[in-house]
Amino acid sequence: MEVALPTFNSVFSIDCVIFGFEAGELKILLIERNQEPFKDWLALPGYIVEQDESIDDAAERILYELTGLRDLHMQQFHTFGEVNRHPQGRVITVAYYALIRINGQKELRPVTQYARKAFWHPVNELPKLAFDHSEIFETGFNKIRRRLNYQPIAFELLPEKFTLTQLQSLYEAVLNKKLDKRNFRKKMLSYGFLKELDEKQKGVSYRAAKLYKFDRRKYAKIFNNELNLDK
Template identity: 80%
Template structure:
């Protein structure tokens, strides 16, 4: 007797926590929803996964459809599956996050399900739709933990930056003031910041030196610490 496989509708969704840094402030990408449930609410970019696509493929599609951004390197960081997290019923969401340079991105273009897409500072976020406030907090805590053991801050900064910008970013992520002298001494002691023969341009104050993150040097230092032959 031939067995027939029953196809189920997808009960998975994707939600994206995209961090950026601009004008000394850490920001997260939000949309204003244009559809029920939670029409008019602010939310993270997210939607249901189609039956004929994989999770990774869906993450890229959903972010692009809602914000216009594409080709981002996103990583899964958590799965949320509370029974009552969605008005439609039991829908599990896989959360992704990414760190990007806002100045290197094209204009945000909201899709049909979003009235607008925009950057919002992380310090005064309103209550978000669904359980997106919890998803954001979980992603933000993930960012803070990674900052303690990986040089991820440089993924948010312009290619050339000042030590002041670097400190502002650390303070924004850690939500605390850092001693300027100790911070600079510590950052420079790592050995993977390259001082450039350039200074800031078009500023009304004293121009500061510019630096670059030397990814190759960081990789060499990291591999040597692990005892890996080059």
């Protein structure tokens, strides 16, 4: 009983929720669509998966084509498969998130015609998005909010060297609540994966803060130990 796979007009797509942090605010990357359906609408960067690429590869490619961004560490978080989520046919979409340092230098420039432009938008006061992208964003935002507690994702959003106040304000932005300064510092430093640098912040008109770095190797060591000790 050998059965060929059916041929359906079914399409996989990828949608990306890319978070950035700038001026104490959490932002995501949106595009302005230049293609029907939802032409001229704002949307998450997303497009169709080719037949000969894995979905992880597709996610990288699609993000690059629509925004010019490359080499992000993207992570799948949910698949949306309602029948009528796309007005033109059956499209199941796998949603990915990534976190990056917003960098004024790095220009956002779509490589394809499908997006007219790409830009950062604060996660608060998001406009209505094309398709079910508002729902996709919400789901992704909830995921990273949860993951912030057990994965070192905060450091992907900050510059390589950062102050403890910057780190705290990122946590506050994602979790949407105030944290206690002394307790926050005590706890963060107690983990032992932050490396204090000899440098200080520059260009501020008040006392400059010490800079820190995230030590990925120490983090891995600590994390592995925790898994192995297993009391």
